[in-house]
Amino acid sequence: MALLVLSTMACTENSTPDNPDNTNKLAAVDFTVLTINLGNTNIQGPHYPMRMKSADYEAYMAGVIQTMSPDIVVLQEVLSDKTCETFLECDPSRTCYEWWLAEPAARRLLGPNYTIVCDAREQVECMGVHLDFGSIRGIRPGEYVAQGAITPSLPLPGCNWYAGECSEDQCDQESTVSGILVDTKAGPLHLVHMHPMAQMNATVTGDSCRALQIRQVFEDNIVPGETALAPPGESALILGDWNLGLEIYKLSTLFGSALADQVWYNYINCHGCDYVDLDPRDENNKRYSTTSNFSWLGQIIAIDHVVVTRDITGTCTVHNGGGMPGTSRLDSNYPGIDTMPPNDRMDHYGISCDLHFEPFK
Numbered sequence: 001m002a003l004l005v006l007s008t009m010a011c012t013e014n015s016t017p018d019n020p021d022n023t024n025k026l027a028a029v030d031f032t033v034l035t036i037n038l039g040n041t042n043i044q045g046p047h048y049p050m051r052m053k054s055a056d057y058e059a060y061m062a063g064v065i066q067t068m069s070p071d072i073v074v075l076q077e078v079l080s081d082k083t084c085e086t087f088l089e090c091d092p093s094r095t096c097y098e099w100w101l102a103e104p105a106a107r108r109l110l111g112p113n114y115t116i117v118c119d120a121r122e123q124v125e126c127m128g129v130h131l132d133f134g135s136i137r138g139i140r141p142g143e144y145v146a147q148g149a150i151t152p153s154l155p156l157p158g159c160n161w162y163a164g165e166c167s168e169d170q171c172d173q174e175s176t177v178s179g180i181l182v183d184t185k186a187g188p189l190h191l192v193h194m195h196p197m198a199q200m201n202a203t204v205t206g207d208s209c210r211a212l213q214i215r216q217v218f219e220d221n222i223v224p225g226e227t228a229l230a231p232p233g234e235s236a237l238i239l240g241d242w243n244l245g246l247e248i249y250k251l252s253t254l255f256g257s258a259l260a261d262q263v264w265y266n267y268i269n270c271h272g273c274d275y276v277d278l279d280p281r282d283e284n285n286k287r288y289s290t291t292s293n294f295s296w297l298g299q300i301i302a303i304d305h306v307v308v309t310r311d312i313t314g315t316c317t318v319h320n321g322g323g324m325p326g327t328s329r330l331d332s333n334y335p336g337i338d339t340m341p342p343n344d345r346m347d348h349y350g351i352s353c354d355l356h357f358e359p360f361k
Contacts, residue, residue, distance in 0.1 A: 026359035029186040031071040031133055033316075033355060035239045035304060036330065037195075037348035038109075039077030041293070042341070047087050047096065049162050051079045054344065055095050058108065060334045061346075066111045070352065071133035072182075073114070074193045076241045079105040080123045081146070107144050115141055117148030119178040125149070125195050125240070127180060134184040149178035149193065153223045155212035161200055171209035172197045177216055179229035186357040192217055192229045194240035194305070196260070210243055211259035218267050230309075232274065235360065238307040241348065245303050246287075268307055278306045278316045278353060280324055288318045292347045306353055314355035321349075 038061070039050040052058050058079075065073065081104065084096035091097060095105065102108065106116050106126035114128035115136050123146050135141050139148055158173035159166035166172055175197040182189045196213035197206035216222045217229045217238060230236035244260055268275045279287045279302065287302035306316050321329040330350045331337060337345070 026187050027185050029184055029357050031355055033072045033353040034070040034350060035074045036350035037076035037241045038346055040344055041347050042343040053094050055093055058095050062109045064330050065109055071130045073128040074240050075126045076195045078124050078126050115139055116144045117180055118146050119149050119176045120147040120151035121176050122174045125176050125178055125193050127193050129182055134182045137181040149180055151176055151178040152216045152226050155222050156209050166200050166204055168204055168208055177213050186359045190230050190234055190236040192238040194242045196243055198243040207259050211263050214260055214263045235311055236309045242305045243303050274309055275307050280316050280318050288324045289320055290318055290349050304351055311358045311360055312355055314353055316351050316353035319350045
């Protein structure tokens with residue numbers, strides 16, 4: 001039986017719960033962010049489709065990320081336990097080797113100084129919040145919760161993108177938008193991790209699903225009863241792989257509609273909009289490429305984006321090595337990079353940001 005113990009010590013005036021002077025004052029805060037898609041273009045392997053399979057390469061990237069030590073990290077296409085549990089890996093150089101004895105991939109990459117949650121669908125989209133920056137509402141500091149992120153339902157019937165089974169009126173069952181609420185010194189911050197459905201081929205653009213998933217960030221009841229991940233009038237940071245190329249990535253809706261693009265323009269950068277993007281641009285106001293796809297054609301493909309509410313300002317860098325001046329790819333100094341099969345290398349470039357968060361007045 002629980003015991004209720006009442007202290008006989010008199011409360012001081014400043015310790016009363018309803019005393020407004022007892023609440024911490026909100027203060028502006030500077031913080032750093034990193035978004036990176038860890039996947040690759042290798043869909044031929046039987047066990048690691050588009051996933052990081054070299055343990056040495058993963059350890060190198062873990063060192064890069066932990067040296068950067070961002071306050072917020074969002075990782076796309078993380079190696080999930082769901083992948084590893086489908087087969088027995090006998091090669092100790094692979095990331096699924098004795099996976100049940102190891103820390104989850106997101107923890108290996110971020111280290112011990114983060115509270116980490118992943119999406120509730122396939123656990124391939126993960127978010128980390130540094131212990132020094134803030135806490136995730138409802139999660140104990142430093143904890144790893146595999147399905148801890150709020151993950152809206154798929155707005156259309158699910159399909160298997162890797163198996164080529166998707167049609168234009170379906171959603172890849174792995175695609176997600178997901179969110180958490182982070183308590184910071186500047187106040188609560190809605191952190192939204194973007195990875196809606198990608199184009200599958202020239203005729204299946206994924207545009208219908210992608211548009212609905214992006215709307216789930218801003219609108220209630222896209223799936224009845226589910227609320228927006230970024231409620232109107234509240235601070236938000238929305239970033240990741242949007243699979244949305246806008247005016248740069250003309251292949252994104254080849255032979256198809258541009259519904260998802262229009263959702264962007266309805267909510268972001270428009271007159272009176274609450275949201276703006278911080279995508280790095282060149283002197284001609286064109287986004288820098290965020291993936292290596294079609295780079296051999298000189299095609300700019302900017303499908304990764306960083307969007308904020310207007311109380312957050314700052315600048316971002318695409319680490320694309322040769323596109324944005326003065327940058328290099330985050331894995332460029334990996335000792336085995338010259339001998340690694342090109343399609344095993346991450347095909348997205350990391351984006352890091354230095355941001356300033358002003359509390360709402």
